[in-house]
Amino acid sequence: MLSNLLNCVQDIWQIHSTAVLVAIFAALIIYIFYYRYITILQHFDKLGIPGPKPWPILGNIPEIARLGGQHLAHMYYTKKYGKVVGLFYGTERLTLVSDYEIIKKILIKDFHLFPNRRLPIKFPFDYLDKMLAFSRDQEWKTIRDTITPTFSANKLKAVLPIVDNSSRKLRSALISYAQQGEIIDARDVFGKFTMEVILSVAFGVQLNTQDTTLTNAASKMLSGIPRRILFTIISPYAPKSKDFLQLVLDGRESGKLSDDDIIAQSFIFLLAGYETTANTLSSVCYLLAVNPDVQERLINEVDDAFSGVDDDLSYEQIFELKYLDMVITETLRLYPPIPIIIREVAQDCTIGDYQFVAGTSIMLSTYALQRDSAEWPDPEKFIPERFTQEEKQKRSSMSYLPFGAGPRICIAMRFALMEIKIALVTVLRTVKFIRVKETEVPLQLNAGITISPKNGIKIGLEERSSP
Numbered sequence: 096m097l098s099n100l101l102n103c104v105q106d107i108w109q110i111h112s113t114a115v116l117v118a119i120f121a122a123l124i125i126y127i128f129y130y131r132y133i134t135i136l137q138h139f140d141k142l143g144i145p146g147p148k149p150w151p152i153l154g155n156i157p158e159i160a161r162l163g164g165q166h167l168a169h170m171y172y173t174k175k176y177g178k179v180v181g182l183f184y185g186t187e188r189l190t191l192v193s194d195y196e197i198i199k200k201i202l203i204k205d206f207h208l209f210p211n212r213r214l215p216i217k218f219p220f221d222y223l224d225k226m227l228a229f230s231r232d233q234e235w236k237t238i239r240d241t242i243t244p245t246f247s248a249n250k251l252k253a254v255l256p257i258v259d260n261s262s263r264k265l266r267s268a269l270i271s272y273a274q275q276g277e278i279i280d281a282r283d284v285f286g287k288f289t290m291e292v293i294l295s296v297a298f299g300v301q302l303n304t305q306d307t308t309l310t311n312a313a314s315k316m317l318s319g320i321p322r323r324i325l326f327t328i329i330s331p332y333a334p335k336s337k338d339f340l341q342l343v344l345d346g347r348e349s350g351k352l353s354d355d356d357i358i359a360q361s362f363i364f365l366l367a368g369y370e371t372t373a374n375t376l377s378s379v380c381y382l383l384a385v386n387p388d389v390q391e392r393l394i395n396e397v398d399d400a401f402s403g404v405d406d407d408l409s410y411e412q413i414f415e416l417k418y419l420d421m422v423i424t425e426t427l428r429l430y431p432p433i434p435i436i437i438r439e440v441a442q443d444c445t446i447g448d449y450q451f452v453a454g455t456s457i458m459l460s461t462y463a464l465q466r467d468s469a470e471w472p473d474p475e476k477f478i479p480e481r482f483t484q485e486e487k488q489k490r491s492s493m494s495y496l497p498f499g500a501g502p503r504i505c506i507a508m509r510f511a512l513m514e515i516k517i518a519l520v521t522v523l524r525t526v527k528f529i530r531v532k533e534t535e536v537p538l539q540l541n542a543g544i545t546i547s548p549k550n551g552i553k554i555g556l557e558e559r560s561s562p
């Protein structure tokens with residue numbers, strides 16, 4: 096019986112061997128496709144987590160694009176499906192969470208279950224995986240512990256004059272634009288400023304803010320400079336100056352960081368330090384231009400602060416300016432430069448009523464959280480008074496996360512705030528931002544990993560008569 100069967104298979108094989116091979120191959124492909132792209136689509140149904148119906152391979156991407164980008168899609172999905180929503184970005188499974196208790200557990204209390212960000216793409220150079228933002232587990236901890244002292248209050252005070260120097264150049268440029276009656280693209284002007292600051296603070300490289308050629312050259316550094324060249328560029332500067340890079344290089348001497356680690360941190364400082372801060376500064380100026388009463392009050396605070404001071408404000412005096420802080424905080428609520436926070440689930444776990452599966456991601460939509468009308472009445476309105484001490488205490492700290500929270504919070508938060516505050520204080524002593532007919536109201540946004548104005552930010556300038 097068995098030998099008959101074997102004979103039969105042998106006959107078929109001799110006659111139709113190619114056809115059989117093709118059939119087996121096709122069955123395998125269909126099985127892999129089905130397993131990889133179709134069964135995965137039931138992931139959230141199995142966990143009882145609601146969400147929009149995904150397409151194979153594309154997931155919810157077509158609908159997210161149709162809704163106007165992920166920032167708007169997240170608001171829509173949260174409203175429609177609730178505080179825990181299952182989404183597919185292609186084949187990536189992401190749970191969108193906006194429940195404050197669960198968020199607190201993910202970011203802070205149960206950090207050990209969610210210690211990493213999941214990298215959606217593979218970087219072209221392996222050493223870039225070592226960037227603080229994308230490094231993982233113990234490697235991340237070693238780098239973070241080594242770099243953290245770089246951003247202490249004392250180190251920030253030491254680099255304050257560098258930021259101050261660039262702010263003065265920025266002010267001169269703005270005065271000349273005002274005198275010529277030029278409409279500026281704020282994103283462009285502040286982009287040059289923050290590029291200059293990060294290059295001089297992080298690497299000791301001296302540039303001139305408004306020198307487009309040099310700034311473009313520096314921008315090119317961001318787009319894939321080979322590792323040896325970058326290291327050759329930064330090394331000669333670092334040992335001479337007490338800039339951020341020197342502190343990172345100290346980590347190499349103590350054996351904690353390798354050359355690859357150091358190059359990777361140089362990249363992340365540039366990537367994270369340039370666009371986020373430039374976008375925040377241009378958003379503040381836009382909001383001041385379209386809210387002249389707020390601008391007037393802020394200018395009064397700045398003038399008062401300078402009235403009893405001979406030269407510049409100290410680090411402490413800058414951080415004491417309360418209304419300035421409220422204006423920036425409210426700007427970051429409306430326009431958080433990084434609109435999403437991502438964490439990878441390290442092991443299967445249950446938080447509250449929800450199960451999270453290892454290898455999938457959790458996504459917190461800062462943009463949607465910070466425009467939730469249940470927490471923020473009139474969420475589209477720019478109201479700095481939401482951030483008086485008294486008002487802040489009424490809200491959950493998880494409702495406002497422009498810098499993230501917990502052990503992976505933005506490492507440079509105080510540096511970024513210092514830079515933004517110094518630039519604004521310096522500039523507002525001599526110019527005002529004005530809404531002109533080219534100013535887009537409301538502002539259209541592009542939202543990917545960062546949020547930026549779709550069509551730039553066009554505003555006018557007016558020289559102040561008596562600073």
Ligand code: HEM
Nearest residue numbers: 227228367368371372433497498499500503504505507511
């Ligand atoms: C207004 C300006 C900035 C904003 C709004 C911002 C926001 C953020 C956010 C939301 C995160 C993720 C936090 C989390 O996952 O919990 C982050 C991480 C990070 N930021 Fe910033 N950032 C700003 C400026 C900067 C600057 C100037 C630098 C560097 C000089 C920087 C370096 C980093 C790094 C290295 C990380 C990764 C930290 C880690 O994984 O341990 N950021 N930032």
